[in-house]
Amino acid sequence: MILSYLAFPRLALSMLLCCTVTWSWDLFASVSEGYTSYEARDFNRVLTLMEKTTKEKGFNPYNVSRFDGHPQNALVLGARQGNWSFGLEAEFWVEEFEQSEVPFDLENAERDYRVTCENLRDPSYASKNLFGCIEAKEQFRFLPITVQAEYSRDLGRWFRLGAGYGLGVLAGSAHIEMTSKYYGEGAIPDDHIRFQIWPGVNLVQKGFVDFEYLPWKWLGIDLRGGWRISGVEGLTLRDQEGSSRIFSSVFPEAKDGARMYFQSFTTNPEDDKIYVGTEAEAKAKAEREGSRFHLVNGDFTGWFAALKLNFYWRDI
Amino acid sequence: MSLIRLQWLRRNKMWKTLPRLQRSKKFLLPGLSALLILMAQACGKKDTDFGGTAPVIPKDSLVKPDTSKTLDTLRFATLNMSIGFPVSQLLFTNMADQPTAYKVLDSLFKRYQRTMPKERIKGMAKAIADLKLDVVGLQEVMSFTKDGNLVDDYLPELLQAIRDAGGPAYKFYSNPLNDTLLQGAMDGTVLKIAFHEGNALLVKPELAILDSARFLYFTLLKIPTGENAVTQRCLSYLKIKSPNGVVWQVYNTHLEVFEDISSSQALEVRRIVDSLKLRDSAGQETAPQIVMGDFNVLPNTDAHTVMQEGGFSDTFDTTAADPGFTCCIAASALWDTQAAFSNRRIDFIFSRHIVKVLEHHVALKDSLTTSTGVGLLATDHRAVWARIVGQ
Numbered sequence: 001m002i003l004s005y006l007a008f009p010r011l012a013l014s015m016l017l018c019c020t021v022t023w024s025w026d027l028f029a030s031v032s033e034g035y036t037s038y039e040a041r042d043f044n045r046v047l048t049l050m051e052k053t054t055k056e057k058g059f060n061p062y063n064v065s066r067f068d069g070h071p072q073n074a075l076v077l078g079a080r081q082g083n084w085s086f087g088l089e090a091e092f093w094v095e096e097f098e099q100s101e102v103p104f105d106l107e108n109a110e111r112d113y114r115v116t117c118e119n120l121r122d123p124s125y126a127s128k129n130l131f132g133c134i135e136a137k138e139q140f141r142f143l144p145i146t147v148q149a150e151y152s153r154d155l156g157r158w159f160r161l162g163a164g165y166g167l168g169v170l171a172g173s174a175h176i177e178m179t180s181k182y183y184g185e186g187a188i189p190d191d192h193i194r195f196q197i198w199p200g201v202n203l204v205q206k207g208f209v210d211f212e213y214l215p216w217k218w219l220g221i222d223l224r225g226g227w228r229i230s231g232v233e234g235l236t237l238r239d240q241e242g243s244s245r246i247f248s249s250v251f252p253e254a255k256d257g258a259r260m261y262f263q264s265f266t267t268n269p270e271d272d273k274i275y276v277g278t279e280a281e282a283k284a285k286a287e288r289e290g291s292r293f294h295l296v297n298g299d300f301t302g303w304f305a306a307l308k309l310n311f312y313w314r315d316i
Numbered sequence: 317m318s319l320i321r322l323q324w325l326r327r328n329k330m331w332k333t334l335p336r337l338q339r340s341k342k343f344l345l346p347g348l349s350a351l352l353i354l355m356a357q358a359c360g361k362k363d364t365d366f367g368g369t370a371p372v373i374p375k376d377s378l379v380k381p382d383t384s385k386t387l388d389t390l391r392f393a394t395l396n397m398s399i400g401f402p403v404s405q406l407l408f409t410n411m412a413d414q415p416t417a418y419k420v421l422d423s424l425f426k427r428y429q430r431t432m433p434k435e436r437i438k439g440m441a442k443a444i445a446d447l448k449l450d451v452v453g454l455q456e457v458m459s460f461t462k463d464g465n466l467v468d469d470y471l472p473e474l475l476q477a478i479r480d481a482g483g484p485a486y487k488f489y490s491n492p493l494n495d496t497l498l499q500g501a502m503d504g505t506v507l508k509i510a511f512h513e514g515n516a517l518l519v520k521p522e523l524a525i526l527d528s529a530r531f532l533y534f535t536l537l538k539i540p541t542g543e544n545a546v547t548q549r550c551l552s553y554l555k556i557k558s559p560n561g562v563v564w565q566v567y568n569t570h571l572e573v574f575e576d577i578s579s580s581q582a583l584e585v586r587r588i589v590d591s592l593k594l595r596d597s598a599g600q601e602t603a604p605q606i607v608m609g610d611f612n613v614l615p616n617t618d619a620h621t622v623m624q625e626g627g628f629s630d631t632f633d634t635t636a637a638d639p640g641f642t643c644c645i646a647a648s649a650l651w652d653t654q655a656a657f658s659n660r661r662i663d664f665i666f667s668r669h670i671v672k673v674l675e676h677h678v679a680l681k682d683s684l685t686t687s688t689g690v691g692l693l694a695t696d697h698r699a700v701w702a703r704i705v706g707q
Contacts, residue, residue: 056575132408186409186416233364245408248540264369265579266621273576279363286367288534289583295364 027313028085030076032224034306037069042296044068045262049274053250058104058131060114070095070142072304078148080312085150089166093142098135104246105131120183132182132246143171144204144230158214166206170230170300173198180246193244195256197235199298204230212310220310225303232298235260237276253277264292370583373627381671385707388562389674390450393701394608394663396570397440397470398648399458399513400431407541411498418500421507425462431650432692433458433468438477439684439694444518445483447679447701451556452486452518453568453608459492461510471516478518486518491530493548515552515609517568526563527555531588535580537572547572551585553592555603562706563602565592569609575618578611582619586626589668601669604706608665610697615661628666631673631702640678645696653683653691665702674703 044067070093078087101117117133145168152162174197181190208226215221237258247254254276261282263275275282275293282293381387401424411417444452454474460467471490479485493514500507519525531553536546552568567589571578585607594603607628613619615630624630632640642663646656667673679699683691 053576182408184408186413186420188408188410245540248538249407252538252540263576265583265618266369266625267372268621271579271618271621273579275576283366285535285580289580290368290370290587291580291583292367292369293365297364 024081024315026080026085027316028076028078028080028087028310030074030078030087030222030308030310032072032074032076032222032306032308034072034074034224034304035069036072036228036300036302036304038228038300038302040067040299042262042294043298045272046260046274046296049262049272053274054104060103069302072306074306074308076148076308079316083151083153085152085162085164087148087150089146089148089168091142091144091146093140095140097138097140099137100135102134102136103131104134131184132180132187134181134246135179137177139175141172141174144228145169145171146204146206148206150208150210152210152212160210160212160214160220162210162212164206164208164210166204166208168204170199170202170204170232178244178247180244182245188245191242191244193240193242193247195240196238197260198238199232199235202230202232204228204300206304208304210308212308217314218312220308220312222308222310223305224308225305227303228301230300232300234295234297251276253281260296262294262296264294265289370586370622370626372625375624375627375629375668378629379669379671379707381707386560386562387671387705387707388558388560388564389703389705390558390564391448391701391703392451392453392566392606392608392665393444393447393449393679393699394453394455394568394610394665395440395444395680395699396455396610396663396695396697397457397474398431398436398650398695398697399456399511400428400433400648400650402648406498407539411500411541414499414501416500417498418502418505418507421498421500421509425507425509428460428467431648432686432690433460433470434473435684435686435692436650436694437468437470437473438481439692440680440699441474441477441483442481442684443679443694443699444474445478445481448483449518449701450520450523450558451554451564451566451606453552453566454516454518455568455570455610456513457490457492457516458513459511463506463508475518484521487521487523487525488519489517489525489528489552489554491515491550491552493532493550514548515550515568515570517552517554517566519554519556522559524557525554526557527553529553529592531584533581533584535577535584537574537577549581551588553588555594562604563594564706565589565594565603565605567605567607567609569607569611571609571611571613571619573612575613578613578619579622582611582622586622590626604670604704605668606665606670606704607667608663608700610663612662615664620664623664623666626668628668629673631665631667631676631704632661632700635673635676635702637675637677640676640700642678642698642700643696645693648696650693650696651690653693655693663697663700665700665704667702667704669706671705671707674705676700676702 074089074091076087076089103115103117103120120131146166148164148166150162150164152160154160177194179192182188206228210222210224212220212222238256240256257278258276261275263273265271286293409420457470459469491514492512495512497510531551533549539545554566557563571581593601596602611619640661641659643660644658649655680694683693686692
């Protein structure tokens with residue numbers, strides 16, 4: 001390596017000067033907290049259609065609220081030289097949803113009133129039907145990782161304004177766990193199922209502007225806002241453990257490798273249904289029945305805004 | 317940039333390289349990302365959307381009568397006879413445990429008996445005879461056996477009861493489905509229950525049956541009680557000829573309760589009916605087509621919309637004389653004449669290539685009184701009938 005540098009003395013010398021003598025680097029670490037908003041049109045349709053599907057299959061009627069954003073936390077490690085800074089940002093959002101005592105009763109499907117597990121456990125109710133209650137848990141991880149470059153200019157002693165761009169991958173996954181308890185005389189044993197919903201690794205890009213206040217040399221308080229372009233191209237069910245009679249009743253084709261689709265039968269989108277099955281099964285159905293399939297994707301493109309704290313180690 | 321470094325770069329004529337590099341970097345990342353996006357989209361798009369909804373066919377149900385041909389008016393009806401017990405309960409029953417299975421089957425049999433099938437059949441037979449129906453599509457036509465002894469066989473009993481009520485000796489086309497054998501044992505006593513249910517078409521003796529077929533749907537509800545267990549559903553077909561010489565194509569079906577499955581099955585109905593269309597040498601349709609049954613969906617939704625987009629008209633739409641509610645008695649408690657009725661319309665008579673619908677009504681609205689003076693509901697649905705002119 002050294003010998004090859006000697007063969008190109010100008011380049012070797014320039015690199016030496018850049019890195020050691022004249023190009024002093026600042027290192028920085030940032031933490032930020034904010035909010036990110038997106039449309040997630042397919043995800044919201046899933047929620048709406050799931051509301052219909054579960055009601056049709058004996059669960060309580062409920063209304064969904066829009067899923068259009070989440071708190072954004074991020075950590076950046078990077079280096080700054082002159083007006084340029086380069087960093088690696090990991091944005092993370094981990095959320096656990098837990099729903100306990102979700103009742104279902106297939107015999108009273110499509111009802112417009114609500115029942116509770118307490119109702120179902122009542123001996124007078126028990127004499128009529130078999131039914132159950134579900135304990136459901138979902139862990140959702142949203143993890144975009146981007147390499148970022150930013151150009152900024154100082155505005156006097158206290159302020160700095162910059163604009164940057166990030167490119168990376170949108171990783172993450174969701175784990176769903178369901179424990180079902182079946183009630184009534186002669187009911188099947190309780191069961192448990194767990195699986196992962198894997199979104200794959202998808203491209204993410206960010207454009208952003210920073211307005212930073214520098215009260216001290218080692219600390220900057222930064223307002224960051226920008227636009228993220230990202231999407232999840234599909235959701236795949238994998239690592240299934242256990243089984244569940246009620247889950248299989250609602251999604252009979254769900255198994256490892258199955259993906260989530262919207263299935264259209266008519267020109268009216270209100271008639272669409274959720275289909276969970278493998279791509280091969282979905283294609284066979286489309287061919288045989290004359291229905292249309294659309295792979296559920298996640299459009300996480302949208303704005304974000306955050307308050308950042310930048311910690312600097314100068315002239316390293 | 318420091319002064320020393322600039323001087324060094326200038327001296328070595330390398331200063332030009334830096335802006336060039338900076339310029340190229342400015343375009344490198346966006347350029348690379350644009351390329352990646354294009355590649356990702358090119359790779360990912362191909363399997364995200366596939367298939368297509370069947371073409372929307374404009375309704376052509378009313379054809380202009382041809383004066384050179386004979387007109388014919390027939391009375392069509394659809395009736396779900398009700399099997400009398402909730403099968404879905406078996407889904408969550410631990411049938412592997414023999415004493416549990418025994419208790420459940422015993423309770424199921426007692427519940428079944430409580431609906432007094434023989435009395436109900438008489439009530440349905442009287443309605444069919446009184447309405448002078450030409451073609452009747454029946455669903456949930458049950459045959460029930462306990463410990464090897466036939467308890468009820470709806471179809472022959474209904475045919476006999478119609479004759480007893482002064483009606484004609486209907487011809488029939490039977491499509492039994494869902495053959496089921498269940499067994500339980502407790503304290504050395506074994507209880508075996510066997511049943512099947514399905515569709516049937518009744519045709520007045522004056523009408524000739526020219527052709528028949530049964531089409532089991534590809535899309536069937538999978539039941540998670542065993543490997544390859546499904547709920548069988550089918551489309552029954554008859555080509556009939558009236559004494560006036562008019563040929564009719566008649567279909568009868570009972571679609572799945574769950575709308576994702578029933579929509580698929582309705583698409584299959586459209587395909588089958590289209591493939592069997594009778595045409596003359598010029599390619600013009602020649603026979604009126606009637607598709608009736610229990611579709612298990614509300615009007616203008618799901619399977620009903622599938623049929624409408626296939627060019628079928630709901631005979632209710634033009635001539636209904638009542639709200640047309642056909643479904644259903646709460647929990648199929650047929651012995652309870654005060655049981656709530658959910659006021660839904662899920663049983664339909666669709667038509668295509670007909671001349672006119674003259675009437676549309678529901679029947680079996682009221683409870684009947686058995687020979688022992690007990691009030692009873694004939695079925696958990698109501699019958700739908702329509703008078704249709706064809707050519």
